[in-house]
Amino acid sequence: MKNPCYINGIGAVNAQGTWSDDPFTHIAEISNPLTMAIQPSYKELIPPAMIRRMSKGIKMGIFASQQALDDAAMGQVDAIITGTGLGCLEDSEKFLRNVLDNDEQFLTPTSFIQSTHNTVGAQIALRLGCKSYNFTYVNGATSFESALLDALIQMESEEANHVLVGGIDEIAGQTFVLKQLVQEVKANGTEEKLRDSQSPGVNFGEGGTFFALSTAKKDNTYAQILDVSIQNKSATEELTDFVTSFLTRNQISLADISAVVIGNNGDLVYDKYYTSFCTLFADKPQIFYKHLVGQSDVAAAFGLATAAFVLKNQIIPEAIQWNAVKHSALNYVLLYNQYLGKDHSLTLLHHVET
Amino acid sequence: MQNGIAITGMGIVSAIGLSVADNLNSLRNAQKGITQVDNFETSLRDRVRVGEIKLSNEQLSEKLHLPIDNSMTRTGMLGALAAQQAVANAQIDVTSQNYRTGLVSSTSVGGMDITEKYFYAYENRPELHRYIASHDAGVSSQHIADHLGLKGFVTTISTACSSAANAIMLGAQLIKSGRLDRVIVGGTDALSKFTLNGFNTLMILSDTYCKPFDQNRKGLNLGEAAAYLILESDEIVRKENKKVLAYLSGYGNANDAFHQTASSENGEGAYLAMQKAFKIARLSPQDIDYINAHGTATPNNDLSEGRALIRVFGERVPAFSSTKAYTGHTLAAAAGIEAVYSILALQNDLLFPNLNFETPMEEFQLLPQMRLLHQSVNHVLSNSFGFGGNCSTLIFSKA
Amino acid sequence: MEELKEELKGKIIEVLNLEDVAVADIDDSDALFGDGLGLDSIDALELIVLLDKEYGIKLSDPKQGKSIFESVNTMAEYIAKNRTK
Numbered sequence: 001m002k003n004p005c006y007i008n009g010i011g012a013v014n015a016q017g018t019w020s021d022d023p024f025t026h027i028a029e030i031s032n033p034l035t036m037a038i039q040p041s042y043k044e045l046i047p048p049a050m051i052r053r054m055s056k057g058i059k060m061g062i063f064a065s066q067q068a069l070d071d072a073a074m075g076q077v078d079a080i081i082t083g084t085g086l087g088c089l090e091d092s093e094k095f096l097r098n099v100l101d102n103d104e105q106f107l108t109p110t111s112f113i114q115s116t117h118n119t120v121g122a123q124i125a126l127r128l129g130c131k132s133y134n135f136t137y138v139n140g141a142t143s144f145e146s147a148l149l150d151a152l153i154q155m156e157s158e159e160a161n162h163v164l165v166g167g168i169d170e171i172a173g174q175t176f177v178l179k180q181l182v183q184e185v186k187a188n189g190t191e192e193k194l195r196d197s198q199s200p201g202v203n204f205g206e207g208g209t210f211f212a213l214s215t216a217k218k219d220n221t222y223a224q225i226l227d228v229s230i231q232n233k234s235a236t237e238e239l240t241d242f243v244t245s246f247l248t249r250n251q252i253s254l255a256d257i258s259a260v261v262i263g264n265n266g267d268l269v270y271d272k273y274y275t276s277f278c279t280l281f282a283d284k285p286q287i288f289y290k291h292l293v294g295q296s297d298v299a300a301a302f303g304l305a306t307a308a309f310v311l312k313n314q315i316i317p318e319a320i321q322w323n324a325v326k327h328s329a330l331n332y333v334l335l336y337n338q339y340l341g342k343d344h345s346l347t348l349l350h351h352v353e354t
Numbered sequence: 355m356q357n358g359i360a361i362t363g364m365g366i367v368s369a370i371g372l373s374v375a376d377n378l379n380s381l382r383n384a385q386k387g388i389t390q391v392d393n394f395e396t397s398l399r400d401r402v403r404v405g406e407i408k409l410s411n412e413q414l415s416e417k418l419h420l421p422i423d424n425s426m427t428r429t430g431m432l433g434a435l436a437a438q439q440a441v442a443n444a445q446i447d448v449t450s451q452n453y454r455t456g457l458v459s460s461t462s463v464g465g466m467d468i469t470e471k472y473f474y475a476y477e478n479r480p481e482l483h484r485y486i487a488s489h490d491a492g493v494s495s496q497h498i499a500d501h502l503g504l505k506g507f508v509t510t511i512s513t514a515c516s517s518a519a520n521a522i523m524l525g526a527q528l529i530k531s532g533r534l535d536r537v538i539v540g541g542t543d544a545l546s547k548f549t550l551n552g553f554n555t556l557m558i559l560s561d562t563y564c565k566p567f568d569q570n571r572k573g574l575n576l577g578e579a580a581a582y583l584i585l586e587s588d589e590i591v592r593k594e595n596k597k598v599l600a601y602l603s604g605y606g607n608a609n610d611a612f613h614q615t616a617s618s619e620n621g622e623g624a625y626l627a628m629q630k631a632f633k634i635a636r637l638s639p640q641d642i643d644y645i646n647a648h649g650t651a652t653p654n655n656d657l658s659e660g661r662a663l664i665r666v667f668g669e670r671v672p673a674f675s676s677t678k679a680y681t682g683h684t685l686a687a688a689a690g691i692e693a694v695y696s697i698l699a700l701q702n703d704l705l706f707p708n709l710n711f712e713t714p715m716e717e718f719q720l721l722p723q724m725r726l727l728h729q730s731v732n733h734v735l736s737n738s739f740g741f742g743g744n745c746s747t748l749i750f751s752k753a
Numbered sequence: 754m755e756e757l758k759e760e761l762k763g764k765i766i767e768v769l770n771l772e773d774v775a776v777a778d779i780d781d782s783d784a785l786f787g788d789g790l791g792l793d794s795i796d797a798l799e800l801i802v803l804l805d806k807e808y809g810i811k812l813s814d815p816k817q818g819k820s821i822f823e824s825v826n827t828m829a830e831y832i833a834k835n836r837t838k
Contacts, residue, residue, distance in 0.1 A: 048771075048772065048773045049791055051772075052769065052770040052771060052772055053770065053795075080609075085490060085492065086490060087491065087512070095548065095551075095552065096466075096469070096470060096473060096548055099470065099547055099548060099551050100470065100473060100474065103397060104396065104397040104398065104547065104551055105397070106802055106805060106806040107551050107552075107554070107555045107802070108555055108768070108798070108799050108802045109552070109555035109556050109795055109798045109799065110795060110799060112551075112552035112553075112555055112556075113552075113556075113614055113615055113741065113795065114614075115552070116462070116512075116514050116741045116742060117462070117491060117512035117513075117514075118512060118513045118514055118740070118741070118742045118744060119614070119741075119742060121513075121742065122609070122614060122741070122742025122743055122744065123614070123742075125609045125611045125742070125743065126611055126612075126613075126614070126743070128611075129611050130609060130611055131608055131609050131610070131611045131622065131623065131626055132608060132609065133607050133608070133609075134513070134607065134608075134609040134742070134743075134744055135511060135513060135520055135524070135607070136511065136512055136513050137509055137510065137511060137512075138461075138464075138490070138491040138492050138510050138511070138512040139491075139492035139495060139508065139509040139510040140490060140492040140493065140496070142492075142509060143492065143510075146509040146510075149533075150524060150527075153524075153527050153528070153531050153533075156531060157527065157530065157531065174473065175489075177477070178476055178486045179486070181476065181477065181483065181486065182483050182486050182487065184487070230507050230508070230509065231505070231506060231507065232496060232499055232504075232505060232506065232507070232508035233505050234505075342496065343492075555798060555802070556798065557798060557801070557814075557815045613793075613794075614795070615795070616794060
């Protein structure tokens with residue numbers, strides 16, 4: 001029997017603020033093409049000598065990771081695994097601009113050092129004095145799922161019992177001007193909520209979401225993660241096969257799924273993948289979340305938090321109901337995400353009796 | 355007896371050769387690939403030496419037979435060249451439905467070489483827009499997968515200078531966990547003004563040939579390269595009677611948790627990574643015949659790594675060398691090309707020299723391997739350490 | 754000299770992003786590294802660029818910084834002696 005993987009703690013910073021016991025009641029749906037996270041106060045958490053160099057991505061990562069550890073009452077971990085699609089964009093752009101604008105003169109090291117993709121994972125390790133396994137994934141919209149799969153493998157193979165896993169992406173200047181130029185992000189002034197979207201592109205939202213995972217369950221365990229599957233490409237007509245072969249490998253059927261969590265983001269061109277996925281689960285409650293936090297390469301980490309909340313509390317708050325199907329007992333929940341028709345992922349969760 | 359994960363193919367492009375054979379030839383003949391920067395304009399040209407691949411992006415694109423309007427960056431193209439060699443070497447069909455094939459790539463710069471060229475030009479030049487999405491690190495992997503025709507599990511690791519070691523490590527674990535049957539693993543990084551200037555701000559670039567483990571070392575030479583291995587499950591190897599080049603027998607990753615860029619004085623992270631690799635490999639330090647050291651030739655790395663080696667191996671540190679004096683430090687690709695060199699050491703019973711070494715360091719008695727040496731090699735340990743205290747060790751064993 | 758020292762303190766606070774520190778908090782003889790202001794090796798590199806950019810002084814070896822950056826006093830003395838702008 002391989003070791004199980006339980007979600008024992010969650011932490012997050014995003015457009016709705018920070019994670020709480022009641023994250024889906026007082027919410028504000030986003031409609032801005034570029035939605036910033038509501039930043040908490042970091043002073044209590046990070047000493048001034050460290051905070052002075054940190055971009056918001058690093059700060060969000062540190063906050064969310066500590067919140068997850070606190071939620072799980074976990075002190076030390078055996079692995080820190082992070083995912084980020086765009087990396088430490090703020091510092092990366094800052095250093096690049098300095099190189100280009102000053103003709104390679106008078107450059108300083110801080111923004112270069114902090115531009116490295118694994119900065120958040122490294123800073124968390126530094127803070128916790130954690131000398132164990134430390135990986136960072138940078139694979140577009142499956143950056144977080146890659147980190148999650150790695151966490152599962154570490155726990156299954158008994159290399160780790162306690163794992164901190166999370167995703168972080170931040171918004172920074174010019175990169176998003178360019179993303180709007182190629183219509184990946186909706187144009188400024190568009191003001192469309194997800195459900196009413198009439199245009200291509202997405203409302204982007206920055207943030208960080210972390211999980212404290214453990215091979216042992218506790219009284220306040222959210223859910224068990226059974227498996228993750230990643231596929232770089234898929235045609236809409238191949239989705240059924242992607243889903244059924246994943247479920248078969250995990251020895252369950254479509255009928256066993258109690259609810260699905262979908263990563264639809266209001267992109268008129270690519271949301272057809274979700275429509276297609278949902279036809280497999282037309283009689284099941286469908287849950288969405290990107291209308292709250294926006295699209296980013298690691299937004300699916302908030303999707304996982306959403307699914308974990310739903311399984312733990314056995315309720316589906318109105319704010320995240322995509323269809324009108326009422327739920328009964330919530331047992332297995334399946335998450336599906338893709339971006340621009342690429343980087344497809346499935347994550348399977350199970351309810352835990354505590 | 356379980357020897358570890360079978361390696362059935364490898365491919366490499368570096369400043370000392372565009373194939374495995376060319377690289378071996380240069381290694382044997384002490385031919386380094388360190389020059390001035392020729393491929394792009396930089397004000398650092400007279401002040402740094404680099405391991406540059408002397409092919410323009412146009413030439414790379416021709417070699418890969420890419421369409422004229424392709425959106426691949428230099429990082430992606432170097433990766434595709436090395437990966438297609440590895441696939442050909444292992445004689446695998448990545449499109450076959452019989453096996454689950456994956457790609458775990460790694461990069462630190464991603465598409466920065468293109469971004470720094472067009473960052474301000476994009477807004478007024480629509481014909482360049484196809485490159486905008488190519489900036490993100492993960493896109494280089496997607497491009498490599500597309501070039502190979504691979505549809506399936508693809509991911510990208512970025513942990514600075516240990517990236518490719520971690521990609522190799524994940525690949526092995528994906529096979530062990532039963533999630534993949536075979537996997538293409540490695541890394542790619544192109545030189546860019548961004549990284550060159552970045553390392554220059556840290557004042558750790560040498561203005562001449564780098565001298566790993568030398569008392570008078572002045573810093574590193576940066577380089578560009580790509581290298582990939584094909585890892586296959588025992589079942590495929592048995593069923594298809596595959597030729598095995600070598601085995602990946604051990605791996606370990608640990609964090610120094612000391613400083614964002616510098617290594618700790620006693621090389622704690624490196625020590626822990628090596629210990630973990632021995633545990634997985636079920637080998638002990640005396641089994642190692644050759645160490646391909648990280649050996650960047652910065653004052654800090656070589657001291658810290660040397661101390662870690664002494665902590666692990668005691669008085670009897672096996673023959674070791676850093677091959678970065680040949681290739682430059684190729685960042686995310688470094689552990690990939692050094693994996694290829696480790697396998698070449700096993701296949702040819704060869705120890706490669708640590709070029710440019712003259713004066714032993716005053717802190718300890720360690721002397722790197724100075725000349726090419728023919729000697730039986732059964733197990734090779736390869737170290738790679740990166741920013742953020744990321745330390746990785748791989749152990750390769752004879753097939 | 755006093756003017757240079759005050760200017761220097763302001764610039765150190767600015768380039769090192771020392772948000773909670775005011776010019777008045779830094780004594781001329783306070784140690785900048787270690788126990789004093791608590792700066793580290795990355796800050797030393799930032800200060801080397803500060804010398805170059807503001808005062809036209811180029812250091813080629815980071816080890817030179819050790820004695821120069823002991824305190825605001827030592828820094829100001831070195832700048833006064835070697836500045837080219």
